[in-house]
Amino acid sequence: GAVSALSAALVATVMFASGTSATETGGNYAFGIKAEGLVKIDATPSVKSDDEKSLANVDLPGGLGFAKALNASASEGRAKASVADLQINGAAGLPALKAELVEAKCTNDGHGSSALVNAKIGDHPLKVDVPANTGIDLGAVSVMLNKQTKQADGSVSVTAVSVKVQGVVALEIAKVHCGPGTAVTPTPPTCPTTCTLQPAPPATPHKAHLPVTG
DSSP states (O other): OHHHHHHHHHHTOOOOOSSSOOOSSSSOEEEEEEEEESSOEEEEEEEESSEEEEEEEEEEGGGTEEEEEEEEEEOSSEEEEEEEEEEEOOGGGOOOEEEEEEEEEEETTSOEEEEEESEEETTEEEOSSOOTTEEEEETTEEEEEEEEEEOTTSOEEEEEEEEEETTTEEEEEEEEEEOOOOOOOOOOOOOOTTOOOOOOOOOOOOOOOOOOOO
16 A cells, blocks of 8 residues: 555665756756655756756656656756656555656746646646646645746746655656846947047038030
């Protein structure tokens, strides 16, 4: 049952990450999957600023499921995270979740979006592009699709799929964050110190000789 599955998950809990996890404060960052609570998965793969990482054929701890490809990238103006061929088996009280692709992305102008390709929770198919902050209530389990949080400074965070089991585990799949953009002001051309504007020379009158007839 759910209790035995949870116990197995706790025994087999593994914290894995690709390199150093990106700090979720400031700047642009992205990660493929993360879990907190009684089951813990470090943000994997996790990137910040100008970086990109990928993992293939990842088995989630405790028999929670697997993913065949996880990608995360972040640059000065954007961030993107995706998880392909994802399967969550329903252990630790989590609902069964399958998807060919789960993706989130954002830009420094405050825009964010997510996409779900051939995804379903249990037997319920999910739309490709659901509106921001679409909630699904499953009793003790809450699911938020295309979770978006925008701050007053213009920064935005997007989590494609967020699942919480009350008092047990919180799972995030494909999360990105983009800080506020900085407007680029064009620099006017500068003139050397010896450069002065010379007045135009005065016009020189010219006599015109018109032919006379008659």
